[in-house]
Amino acid sequence: MGRDHYVGIAIVAVALASGGCVSSGKFKDMEAQKNTEITSLQQQNHALEGEKEALEQRQAELQRNFDQLQQQAGSLAVEKAMVSSDSARQKAQYEALLRQLSKEAAKGQLQIRQYQNMLTVDLAEQIFFDSGRATLKKTGKDVLKKVGEALKGYDDKLIWVVGHTDNVPVAKSLQGTFPTNWELSVARATNVVRFLQETGVPPEHMVASGRAEYDPVASNDTPEGRQKNRRIAIILIDQNLVSSLVPQRQ
Numbered sequence: 001m002g003r004d005h006y007v008g009i010a011i012v013a014v015a016l017a018s019g020g021c022v023s024s025g026k027f028k029d030m031e032a033q034k035n036t037e038i039t040s041l042q043q044q045n046h047a048l049e050g051e052k053e054a055l056e057q058r059q060a061e062l063q064r065n066f067d068q069l070q071q072q073a074g075s076l077a078v079e080k081a082m083v084s085s086d087s088a089r090q091k092a093q094y095e096a097l098l099r100q101l102s103k104e105a106a107k108g109q110l111q112i113r114q115y116q117n118m119l120t121v122d123l124a125e126q127i128f129f130d131s132g133r134a135t136l137k138k139t140g141k142d143v144l145k146k147v148g149e150a151l152k153g154y155d156d157k158l159i160w161v162v163g164h165t166d167n168v169p170v171a172k173s174l175q176g177t178f179p180t181n182w183e184l185s186v187a188r189a190t191n192v193v194r195f196l197q198e199t200g201v202p203p204e205h206m207v208a209s210g211r212a213e214y215d216p217v218a219s220n221d222t223p224e225g226r227q228k229n230r231r232i233a234i235i236l237i238d239q240n241l242v243s244s245l246v247p248q249r250q
Helices: 003-100 102-106 138-151 181-198 223-229 239-245
Strands: 110-115 118-124 157-164 206-212 231-238
Touching: 003 102, 003 110, 003 118, 003 138, 102 110, 102 138, 118 138, 138 181, 138 231, 157 181, 181 206, 181 231, 231 239
Parallel strands: 157 206
Antiparallel strands: 110 118, 118 231, 157 231
């Protein structure tokens, strides 16, 4: 190879070397810029991954909520059907009891009422007891026999018998037996329960209690009001309702 050839190579090498120094600086700047962009993109990607994960969690939570709402909707539909069924059953029971005791109700010896999960038979006190007494009169026993027959078909009910009085104190001559209206009201309810048991009503389905004058249905300021307040209430309550309110024995 000739001298001129070597000189040409040297010139090219110098030119390449000189061009290489400039390109290297630019490359480093470009490399730094690209690294910054890459870092930024990586950070954005990381943020997007976090958002994606959060969205997936939110989607899963929404799905769980949706599933719960579907279950609740199903439960509500069942409850609605049960309530509707219970209402129909309560109405049928009320109508059946009213039919069985229609004659007594027509005579004013008793009154039958329906309230939510309860049926109530209010007995007129003057038919069952003399003033200040707790012994059942014959007229009262005749009516109670029919009431007892009607109650035998309600095994799903708790039969709560409650004695009520007006606010007139017990006569002094009778206070040795009944010091107050508390004792009188409880004794009357207890005697009604005992008689119903004799007619065949299961005793384990019955409760006797007294409210004295403290649950009036009318004013005690008039004879008519006091007469309404002197009564025996026979309340039929769903056993399921009672079980939910009373702690169960272990």
